Amino acid sequence: MTITQLQYVLAVAEYRNFTLAAEKCFVTQPTLSMQVQKLEDELDVRIFDRTKKPISITEAGEKIVQQAKNIVNEAARIKDIVDQEKGFIGGTFRLGIIPTVMPTLLPMFLKTFIDRYPKVQLIIKEQNTEAIIKNLKEGHLDAGIAATPLAKDFLIERPLYYEPFVAYIPAGHRLAKTDKLRPEDLDLNDILLLQDGHCFRDGVINLCKASGQGNEERFQLDSGSFETLVHLADESLGMTLLPYLHTLVLDEKRKKHLRYFQEPPPAREVSLIYHKKELKHQISNALRDVIAAIVRGAIAFQDVEIISPALSD
Incomplete structure (x- = not known):
């Protein structure tokens, strides 16, 4: 039994396809299949049921796959320990970033980071919070950038910055002439989400409910783009709220429609999160220092009121 064989087993378990698993492992399909077969023969048990499409995992295979994850992850930590002892900042680092942060934050720090730490190979994936948490737990990511707190026992959360909410209010809206907004001015029925x-x-939604404005929106919008929300607001279909960093990329004409909240403004906490067992601290620390230093100069707000990213019961 070898670490490589276990890695191949994990790839097949993830993709349920020998050809795709081989591509992801950068080996030929016959090589991967032979090594998996060899392991099954050694253990005298079938890990995969190849008669089904897609391939399924046997009952015994499920237990083997779970243990293989632990072994492969722990084996990888040996190199992490050595790197940490030497103070070496390099190697592969898999980072997940939520969609509402990635478009504005990534261009701000990426070039600075790769110039400063050329031996780090960043693999960046845009994922929602749920996917980041799952992938951190399963060892598919080294760290994530997400809105916190998340209250997960196995995660460490290190705040990077606090990003205020800013209202985008079109001309003619009932709040268009309001100089400084209060949370109680908001009406969920009036906000594009x-x-x-x-x-x-x-x-x-939490912000509106906290101020007693818990109505439902007038229509359902299936969009993950702040730009779409701004365009719809321009068509007088309502107002919207934006993260502060997103407002920095608006043109001057649209910036005239921005309205800020009274102090302290509602805000979200954005953190670098990673598993408690993660050992790539030297890269995590470097990443956090670069991002915090850059964003600190972009966000001048001092006191904020943190709004939880999760819905309250």
Whole structure:
């Protein structure tokens, strides 16, 4: 039994296809199939049921796959320990970023980070919070950037910045002439929201409910784009709320429609999150330092009121 064989087993278990698993492992399909077969012969048990499409995992295979995850992850930590002891900042680092953060944050820090740490190979994936949590738990990601708190026992959350909510209010709207907004001015029936699954949407709904404005929106919108919400607001279909960093990329004409909240403004906490067992601390620390330093200069707000990204019961 080898670590490589276990890695091949995990790939087949994930993709339920030998050809695709081989591609992901950068080997030929016959090589991968032979090694998996070899392991099954050694253990004298079938891990996969090849008679089904897609391939299924046998009952014994489920237990083997779970143990293989533990072994492969622990084996990978040996190199992490050595790197940490040497203070080496390099190697592969898989980072998940939520969709409402990635478009604005990534261009701000990526070039600085890769210039400063050229030996780090960043693999960046845009994923929602639920997917990031799942992939951190299963070892598919080294870290994530998401709105917190998430209250997961196995995660460490290290705040990067606090991003205020800003209202985008078109001309003619009932709040268009309001200088400084209060949460109680909001009406959920009047706010254009992102589609379900976005934590920023949940934060806006929580903000409205906290101020006693818990109505449902007039129509359902299946969009994950703040740009779409702004366009719809321009058509007088309502107002919307934006994360502060997103407002920095608006043109000057649209910036005239921005309205800020009274101090302290409602805000979301954006954090670098990773598993408690994660050992790539030298890369996590470097990433956090770069992002925090850059964003600190972009967001001048000091006191904020943190809005939970998850809906309250």
